[in-house]
Amino acid sequence: MKPGNQTTVTHFLLWGFGLHGKMKLLFSIVISVMFLATMIGNSLIVGITAIDSALHTPMYYFLKNLALTEICYSLSIVPKMLLILLGERKIISFTACALQLSCAILFVTCECFLLGVMAYDRQVAICHPLHYGTMMNRDLCFKMAVGSWLSGIPVALVFPIWLFTLPFCGRNRVDHFFCDVSPVLNLVCADTALFELLIFMATVMIVMIPFSLIIISYLLIIHAVLQIPSAVGQRQAFSTCAAHLVVVTFFYSTTGIIHLRPKSSLSSNMKKMVSLSYTVVTPMINPFIYSLRNQKVKQSLRECINKRLLRKQMIFSLYSS
Secondary structure, three states: OOOOOOOOOOEEEEOOOOOOHHHHHHHHHHHHHHHHHHHHHHHHHHHHHHHOHHHOOHHHHHHHHHHHHHHHHHHHHHHHHHHHHHOOOOEEEHHHHHHHHHHHHHHHHHHHHHHHHHHHHHHHHHHOHHHHHHHOOHHHHHHHHHHHHHOOHHHHHHHHHHHOOOOOOOOOEEOOOOOOHHHHHOOOOOOOHHHHHHHHHHHHHHHHHHHHHHHHHHHHHHHHHHOOOOHHHHHHHHHHHHHHHHHHHHHHHHHHHHHOOOOOOOOHHHHHHHHHHHHHHHHHHHHHHHHHOOHHHHHHHHHHHHHHHHHHHHHHHHHHO
């Protein structure tokens, strides 16, 4: 770490959950299994949506980008958390801490905007089915995806750089399992009122812009669906949005508790558990939510598995003959 105004600090101590003995080992195993499931599940979605031409549609294009975001987000946090859980050294360097915070801001922002874009995609598909292909063309989808990825760059650069140039006066124990804004900001020994105000305003914008798009999209979807005379047709229309609604609800309910209520009365351990839900649990369950409720994804996975099995059988038969 660069020297502050009073004392040079070269590293932080990530305190994590403060577990010991068997509880520490059990918790590490659970997190490892969830991380492995996150990597496999999201990688399968990225792979299958890239390979299968039947899934080359806007909906699955955005789903692939969402899965990529979850992979990057998990990789930026979970491996270091596991090292801290399994080892005795809880040290993270100044640079690594700043980089981790930047990545967390970038990928959370990207996910927020991708969820908004996916809601707009569903709204166009349901409200304008005859013009869906022209309205959601490849060029527009590419621009919306790139815009989602780039949306968090200004915040991910400006605020971490600003935060890590503030004086820490020798305090380096981060009461969290990764370098998030609030626990690092608690170590600063200077007036942070302006920083807190601006980061709160930025967070509100990051959350509310895509959330407003989601709300407007679903109001239009509900209006369009209610015009369908058949109850079966209404259920089918709503079923295409079910997975997205579940993900949006879980994501915003957890991130909102932490980032939109910076002065909340939640205890430190409770904040860690809520943070754990959107850093570890949400990236793991998203692939299952989308794939288990989606017949096209399941069919594509089965076909890919069958093709691989058939290819292995052919190779085995050639060698054996």
